Amino acid sequence: MEKVVLKTKTLPLNKIQINDPFWSYYINLVRDVVIPYQWEALNDRIPDAEPSSAIKNFKIAAGEEEGEFHGMVFQDSDVAKWLEAVGYLLSVESDEELEKIADGIIDIIAKAQLEDGYLNTYYTLKEPGKRWTDLSECHELYCAGHMIEAAVAYYQATGKRKILDVVIKFADHIDDVFGTEPGKLRGYDGHQEIELALIKLYEVTSNDKYLRLSQYFLEERGRKPHFYEEEFKKRGGTYHWPDSWMIRNKEYSQAHKPVSEQDKAVGHAVRFVYMCTGMAHLAAETGNREMYEASKRLWNNMVSKNMYITGGIGSQSHGEAFSTDYDLPNDTVYAETCASIGLIFFAQRMLQVEPNSQYADIMERALYNTVLAGMGHDGKSFFYVNPLEVEPHVCGSNHIYHHVKPTRQRWFGCACCPPNVARLLASLGQYIYTVRENTVYTHLYISGQAEIELDDNRRLILEQETNYPWSGNIQFTIKADQETELTLALRIPDWCENAEISINGELKSVSALMIDGYAMIKGTWKTGDQINLVLPMPVVRVKGHPLVRHTAGKVALQRGPLVYCLEEADNGQNLHQILLPSDRSLEIEEDENLLGGMKVITGEAIKRKTENWGEALYKPNIHLETESVSIKFIPYFAWANRGLGEMQVWVNEKETL
Amino acid sequence: MEKVVLKTKTLPLNKIQINDPFWSYYINLVRDVVIPYQWEALNDRIPDAEPSSAIKNFKIAAGEEEGEFHGMVFQDSDVAKWLEAVGYLLSVESDEELEKIADGIIDIIAKAQLEDGYLNTYYTLKEPGKRWTDLSECHELYCAGHMIEAAVAYYQATGKRKILDVVIKFADHIDDVFGTEPGKLRGYDGHQEIELALIKLYEVTSNDKYLRLSQYFLEERGRKPHFYEEEFKKRGGTYHWPDSWMIRNKEYSQAHKPVSEQDKAVGHAVRFVYMCTGMAHLAAETGNREMYEASKRLWNNMVSKNMYITGGIGSQSHGEAFSTDYDLPNDTVYAETCASIGLIFFAQRMLQVEPNSQYADIMERALYNTVLAGMGHDGKSFFYVNPLEVEPHVCGSNHIYHHVKPTRQRWFGCACCPPNVARLLASLGQYIYTVRENTVYTHLYISGQAEIELDDNRRLILEQETNYPWSGNIQFTIKADQETELTLALRIPDWCENAEISINGELKSVSALMIDGYAMIKGTWKTGDQINLVLPMPVVRVKGHPLVRHTAGKVALQRGPLVYCLEEADNGQNLHQILLPSDRSLEIEEDENLLGGMKVITGEAIKRKTENWGEALYKPNIHLETESVSIKFIPYFAWANRGLGEMQVWVNEKETL
Known part of the structure; x- marks a missing residue:
């Protein structure tokens, strides 16, 4: 298949420092409040909170404790998301104590892994012998995906291979089980996540079997005869969720038709953006045109007909799902925090496919509005649902608002959004820049510095200084070992008119520089060079x-x-x-x-x-x-x-x- | 207890003839289309429709057929509502064939009654020995109430006592079972209906034990310790509806506190107005001040904070219920047709307590808008839910509209609203006039004539001629055996300014005549006298x-x-x-x-x-x-x-x- 793209690369997290008057506060909250608190919660040490049992499940599976599995079928993923966030924090700044805690849980996870590589405490403890029999409902591959993401992050941060080796063994096992080859199970996941995770594993291992496995899962999805129906029959018509609705409603998990034929944002919004993230990432890695076109089609439908002005997605609580084109009620909305985080993942991968500011514009919109609203200023309270209009006294009275909370909830009441906010903010540096050949794209305006290794082993440090989002004045300063020819591509946001750029004090015509929403500033840069970008911010x-x-x-x-x-x-x-x-x-x-x-x-x-x-x-x-x-x-x-x-x-x- | 009211009487249906350019069409539809069609449906003779089994259940219970009970726990009430509507039709115009069919089903119902008077095919066939063990959920007293209403209507129409004797025996049995006396079951119904029905039975039998029994059910409701909890424990914690929600949510059935302490329209809207109908009727019959004040308080809260402009009530589909004051969404509304019919019952009883046009204004509003919208012009299609705003393409896409149908449904798909519309329209004559001492109140403007028997055995015929609601010109003509002193009270609707009245051609000052919303025209009337009322109808x-x-x-x-x-x-x-x-x-x-x-x-x-x-x-x-x-x-x-x-x-x- 014809390659359509040249992959634009994300910078490694440890090459980015954020030192920002706006964001550092939130990132420190994650480090100082969210992650320690969540560790206590995962260990059932929060008084008055329902025990999570997530760590305990691993300990039991590892043979270190006695007891039974407790929690949701996807409980393992809470540990994985925590570990992933820890990985990102350690990438940016070392923390011996935190690393020790993480190493400890990694040892337990490794022990909980079965001989053949299988790793899932729900099935190991509660339904041994039933593994891979209810993929449509039971999140095994979803949990696997999160553990892979965690392992990649932790390995990249610390260089320690233990958890990476665990997930490689697990991924190899999954590759042995699934596929189109005779004797293999021709199935796929009910909640997309493994697809995007396997590509991350490919990136860090360079083993393209993981890329192929991701592609297999994406391409198998929604084919006829329908796998959900087949496995439902095979296991005798039993189901995990009431009335087997999750099996019947195939739009819910975007399994209603092959992904290459899909053209509308439908179903569960988080599943949708996780799937699209995998599709776009695969397109970026392989140049697969079908995936590229489908990702772009789905992106366009989502942002031009199914997204709130806040970057929220999902118009209804039923199925935490999209509704239909242009149906965007402000008060009964869902707009889950996790969905906007997934939207940011999707946007980041689209930027890898093609650097076009429309993706970064939406990324910024979701980040500064829905995602940031998702966490309280105290770092201890969270919104799942992000309404655009609230009248508190009707929330408890009219059922159409049953999901809308007019105040943020203490995080341990939730399982998915708080750790998702944590892992996004802890890895925020990854979203600021991308590099493609000799062009460095700046997508977000956040103070700090980035160390950019160019193709020919040259190194350049790009410093950003800004009081964004309160001010639109951004100053870039270059540090370079030697004079470096390079294009600095600065995003001119969709909300901005009359942007100004000056280079070492000399004003440039911005309109002449514009390509796909970026001002392309070509130059030969040396230490001390300054670029000033002014983005006027009227109301x-x-x-x-x-x-x-x-x-x-x-x-x-x-x-x-x-x-x-x-x-x-x-x-x-x-x-x-x-x-x-x-x-x-x-x-x-x-x-x-x-x-x-x-x-x-x-x-x-x-x-x-x-x-x-x-x-x-x-x-x-x-x-x-x-x-x-x-x-x-x-x-x-x-x-x-x-x-x-x-x-x-x-x-x-x-x-x- | 101090009597607060002098009961205003409703005229017997057989004394009212409707011959109206607007309403006769709909009443004929009920006679010619709805009632025959419904009979076929109750007998499972509609192709493509799910069998009702309602008649069959009675036949099985009567020993005339073999088989099992099918349908809802309240399936009997469909037969009762049909029979009640037939009673009303026969009151107005005899129909031998229809009466023969009705007599036939009455014979079967009588045979289905048990020796001790008990009558309910669900419990007789499906759960023998379990009667009166789940009043909170299982509609036994509700079905009893509907059968009593049917019997009263049929007896009043035909003078035949058979079905009346059946329900008297049943009511006597209920009176033996329920009450505060030692040894009796101190319980009450989950769905109010028996209360209003027993007062009708009292009206036709003059046996005040039925009045006392109605009062008992009303006064027992919502007391502590809570009966729903007690019977739930007593039967070992079993429940009929999922998760025992109907037992737990006591506001749903207005059993959250004693009725005399209630001051807000809450819960299931039909239950609410049926209960209030019983309360107001009891107040009208007995002058009970507590009931009077509670009815009035609940009426006021409902009409001034919880009613749509169309006379629809119930803001949400969840529980078919009220929401909270001033929460009246136009698109996600419930506004069940049955609830507006119950609202008309309630208004009629309030008019019996005190003749004040506010009740008739709301009665008219509900009748001409929600109730009439509830039935299609073909008489074969019906709305349960009456939205004030519809965008058809989102109805199937966003769950908040799951209950909203943008087109009327064929009636056999529903069980409650079509027969309720039928019994209301068939008895429409009852709502036009009331009489109190020497005053005849006209509440609705509908062409036809009424024969009014006054206290001293004098008789007066009041003829109405109008093209209402298209025109506000109404002409009344008197026929009287002798000169009759009488006050004619004509409602001046809340929407009307500058009404004009002339008597035998002579214009009167309306404002001087007004008392509680009625123009009180006192006169000594003789045959040929004419009163002309002009209600200007600008937009x-x-x-x-x-x-x-x-x-x-x-x-x-x-x-x-x-x-x-x-x-x-x-x-x-x-x-x-x-x-x-x-x-x-x-x-x-x-x-x-x-x-x-x-x-x-x-x-x-x-x-x-x-x-x-x-x-x-x-x-x-x-x-x-x-x-x-x-x-x-x-x-x-x-x-x-x-x-x-x-x-x-x-x-x-x-x-x-």
Whole structure:
């Protein structure tokens, strides 16, 4: 098959340092709060929390403890995600104590592995002999994928092979079991994850059997006769989840047709983006045109018809799933934090296929809005669901909001989102740059430095200094062993007009430099060279596509990458009666008291009065009185940090029609 | 306890003739289509429909057939509701063939009754020995109530006592079993219905033990220790519905506290209004102040904070239930047809307690909008759920709309709403008038005549002639054996301003006549006297209470009692982009082609253009182009008779703020 791409490479995490006024706070939270706390939780040492049993399951499987398996069928993955995050933290900064803890659990995991390489405590302890009999429902390959990701991260951080060897043995076993060859099981996973993990294993081992195995899983998916039905019959019609719905509803796990024929974002949003991440990564590695085209088609459908302005995906709680094109309700939305994290993985792989700023724009949108909103400022509370509109008092009363929590939940109440936030933030450096031949792409504006090894073994250090996202001024400084010819590609975000670039003080015409959303600055660089990028950040009024019912007549404010919202704490109750005039100016102000200081947007609006109406529910021929009110918008990610209250991203607009 | 009321009496159905250009069509549909069709369905003779088995169950219990019970635990009630509707039809007009069929099933029902009076085919056939062990979940008293209502209706129509004697024997048995006396079961029903039925039985037998039994069931409800818990323990923790939720969720069946302490419309909407009907009826019969005050409190909460403009109640599908005050979503609404029918029962009983037009206003609203919308113009298709806003293509895609059908369903797919519509329309005459001492109240404007027997055995015939709801001109003509002093109380609807009344051609000042919403026309009447009532019917723009999020910035049109809506068939797609200017005139036009002819509302509106936008889901600093469009509103009840399409009751308004 014709190769369509030249892979754009991600920089190794240990070559990136983040030292950023905005992000360092969150990354330190992960290191100092989230990871230690999660370790306690995995070890059942959090009072008042339901025991996780995840570590205990491994200890029992390793023969170190007595007892029974407890938890979900995918409980192992919680340990894996923790270990993966630890790997990323250790890549950036060594921590002997943490490494010792990690080595300890790795020893236990290794002991829990069976002789033939199989590793899964649920099946080993609870259903021995039943392995690989219910792939559609029981997450064996999903857990395998997470353990592989963890192993790769930990190996890359420490150079220690123990856990890597464990997963290689496991992956080899999986390769022996699955495939199209006679005698092999021609099946695939119910929850995609192994596909993207195997490519990571290929990257670190250079053994292309893992690449082929990933491709096998992707290409086998959704074929007829349908594997879910076959294995369901084979095991006598038993099922793990009620009424076998997970087997019957094949769109839920994107197994309704072969991936190469899929063209719409459907089903469980996390499964969808994990699958697409694998597809795009495979395309980047192999140049497989079918995978490339399918990834791109699915990306386009998702971002142009099924994504919230916050980078949230998944319009409904039922199946944590996409709905249909342009159905994007703001209040009953799901927009799971994990789904936006998966969206960032997908965007990163698309950038490996083709450097085009549309992928980085969406990556930035999801990161600064949904993902960041997913974790409280304390690092101990999390949203699964990220609504764009909340009226707290109806959440417990009307079933359509049963999944919407108006306050973040303590993390141990959840299993998937907090460790996912942890592993993303701990590896944030990976998302800032990519390199392709002699071009270094900058996708995100985050202070710190990157050490770039170029093809001919030259080395260049790129320093970024910025107060992004509060300011759009970014200064790059070069350090190089020798004069280096190189193109620096700086993303000009989709929200930005009139960007300015100057090189060593000399202003350049940006429009002349633009290719696929990047300003391509070709130069021969030496230590001390400076590039200044100015991305003006006025307040922007955003409108939704006219086919979206839920944004009709409404406007959302954005400044830089940040989407803003109204909160009751600043604007009182009944946000639905506020109208933002389209013709009045909005001011940007510094609010030093809000979560350590941030830029807020203030202005004047019109509000319909709710008093003086009286008792009647409906009234004829009445004109509601209005008043002028001062309003204040705060960044969406910062909502729900000041007690219970209403919140709105999309605000009614008073238009001059 | 102090009596608070003087009961206002309903007229017997056989004293009312309806001969109305609007309603006769629907009543004939019930007689000619619905009742015959339903009989076939109850007898499992509809091809392609799931067999009902309801008649068969009775035949098996009667020893006339072999077999097993099939259907829901409340399957008997379908037969009862059918028989009740037949009773009403026979009250108005004799029909030998229909009466013969009814007598036949009555014979079978009588044979199915056990020696001690017990009657319920589910328990007799399927769980013998288990009767009265699961009242919270299993509808025994509910089915009993429906059979009592049927018996009363049939007896009143035909004078035949057979079915009446059956239910008297059954009610006596229930009275032997239930009560506070030692040795009796101190329990009550899970689905309210027996309460209102027993009062009907009291009305026809004058045996006040049924009144006391009804009062017992109402007063016992919600007391501690909780009966549901007690019987749950007693039967060893078994349950009929999954996870015993119906036992645990006590608000669902309004058993969370004693009825006299309840002050909010909560839980299953049909249960709620059936309970309130019993409470208000008890208050009307006995003057019980506690019941009166509780009924009124619950009525007020329901109509002033929890009712749609269409007279629909129940904001959510989960539990077919109310949500919380002012939470009235238009698209995910439940608004079950049966609930609005129950609301009419409740209103009728409140009118018996105190003649105040607010009850009749709501009765009219529910009748002309939700109830009438519940049945298709063909009489063969029905809505359970009556949304105020529909976008058909999302109904199958987003779970929050799983209950919303954008087209009426063939009636045999449902069990409860079609027979409920049938019994309401067949007994519509009962809702037009009430009499209290020497005052005759007219609540509904429907052509026909009523024979009124006054306290002193005088008789007066009141003739109504009108083209309501299309016209607000109503002419009353008197026929009287002798000159009769009497007050004619004519409701001036809440939607009407500037009503005019003339008596024998002489104009009267309406405002001087008004008491509690009725124009009280005192006179000494003789044959040929004429009263002309003119209720002007301009188009009225209605607004929702400012605390209702779902009507903010929107307007609904009403003309007379009819709420109007926009449909895609007249106005194209994307109704959400239409804005109705607050300052432009609207015209009333006759549309002869629409379902036999009706008045529609036309005008000019503004529509945001949906073309020319392009691909992007979100765009900065953009102003959508608009165009002027002609729009047409049709009565809400007539929607969904012209194929699949969008519909909206509440339309965005372009206000001059």
